Amino acid sequence: VLSGCGVYDGTEIHEASAILVHLSRGGAEVQMYAPDVPQMHVIDHSKGQPAEAESRNVLVESARIARGKIASLAKLTTADHDAVIFPGGFGAAKNLSTFAVDGKDCKVNREVERVLKDFHKAGKPIGLCCISPVLAAKVLSGAEVTVGHEEEEGGKWPYAGTAGAIKELGGKHCVKEAVFSLTPSYEAHVDTKNKVVTTPAFMCETELHNIFDGIGAMVKNVLKLTGK
Numbered sequence: 001v002l003s004g005c006g007v008y009d010g011t012e013i014h015e016a017s018a019i020l021v022h023l024s025r026g027g028a029e030v031q032m033y034a035p036d037v038p039q040m041h042v043i044d045h046s047k048g049q050p051a052e053a054e055s056r057n058v059l060v061e062s063a064r065i066a067r068g069k070i071a072s073l074a075k076l077t078t079a080d081h082d083a084v085i086f087p088g089g090f091g092a093a094k095n096l097s098t099f100a101v102d103g104k105d106c107k108v109n110r111e112v113e114r115v116l117k118d119f120h121k122a123g124k125p126i127g128l129c130c131i132s133p134v135l136a137a138k139v140l141s142g143a144e145v146t147v148g149h150e151e152e153e154g155g156k157w158p159y160a161g162t163a164g165a166i167k168e169l170g171g172k173h174c175v176k177e178a179v180f181s182l183t184p185s186y187e188a189h190v191d192t193k194n195k196v197v198t199t200p201a202f203m204c205e206t207e208l209h210n211i212f213d214g215i216g217a218m219v220k221n222v223l224k225l226t227g228k
Contacts, residue, residue: 001033001073001086001096002034002058002066002070003034003058003062003089004039004089005065007202008045008089008090009040009042009056009090010061010089010090010091011062011087011088012087012088012089012130012201012202013065013089014208015089015202016087016089018211018212019129021212022220023219023223026223028223031069031076032066032069032070033072033075034062034063034066034070034073035072035073035074035095035109036059037059038057039058039091041094042055059072074111076115078124082124082226082228083127083223083226084119084127085127085128085218085222086127086128086132086135088128088130089130092130092132093131096108096109097138099138103168104165112135117140120195120196124195125222125225126195126196126197127196128197128198129200129201129215130202131147131159131162131203133146133147133171133198134147134165134166136171140171142171143191143194143196144189144193146173146198147159147163147166147198148177148200148203148204149163149175149200156204156205157204158205162203163175178199178203178206187213187218188214190221190225201214
């Protein structure tokens, strides 16, 4: 499930690409979706500032990552899929929810909430990375998730405050690393009860290959939970 195209106002492209590579390697068939709604705003990524005169649609922008093969999130049903995965990027906090503005008092997009609840009820796994675990924390009460560490540690974890917000949302935060280890589950947290799998990804200031490997651990565990 995508949230636009570009880290500051949509989907983090490297995360989406990594997820797709690992899903492909795992033999999964993939269908991409995005809500058909306006973006909260548009960011000029060369300046890191809002482009005041612009407005864009989340589905239309997400189609850039999907190479045009994408459908409205309203068409996503649990009957057609074994699992659902949400990449990160600020779009998860701006377009899939209002977390970027409202924090613990955020609202989640109606279709995103429906999808999360439907997959949870059906006992089908949900994967999330970077900032998107806040969606599960908000919608699935008591879900265990990770966004990495709970302290900034000199800037290594610049978004560490998100861990506190997850607790305020009613979720349980579990500290995880974002670097490679011999045990893949070390980089991803698996909530076996709720079948929610999360990994920090770009919540950590680290090398790209570490993020890629952490996402791989998340995808591998999601596929494992499908039982196929």
